[in-house]
Amino acid sequence: MYVCHCNVVSDRDILESIANGARCVADVARATGAGRTCGGCVETMRELVCQHCPVMTERQLGVAGAAR
Ligand code: FES
Structure with a gap:
């Protein structure tokens, strides 16, 4: 599906x-x-970045904090 119709x-x-x-x-x-x-x-x-960015996913799961 198109997200940005202009471009x-x-x-x-x-x-x-x-x-x-x-x-x-x-x-x-x-x-x-x-x-x-x-x-x-x-x-x-x-929304797509929040749902699919691996950094955001790690933060939401607390993985990044646990690895430090
Ligand atoms: S719909 Fe993406 S800039 Fe207009």
Whole structure:
């Protein structure tokens, strides 16, 4: 599905950018071009980062704190 209609960026494009190292909305925007026109997709981008970013997942599970 398209997340960013202005720049024709799909959820798969965003997930791929996260898999390739994007760790925040700004990283995803740089990697995909999403979110740079009207901004209407930024909240969905944020949700995808929160759900799929490995750093966020580790923090939510407390793994990062346990490893230190
Ligand atoms: S829908 Fe993404 S910038 Fe407009």
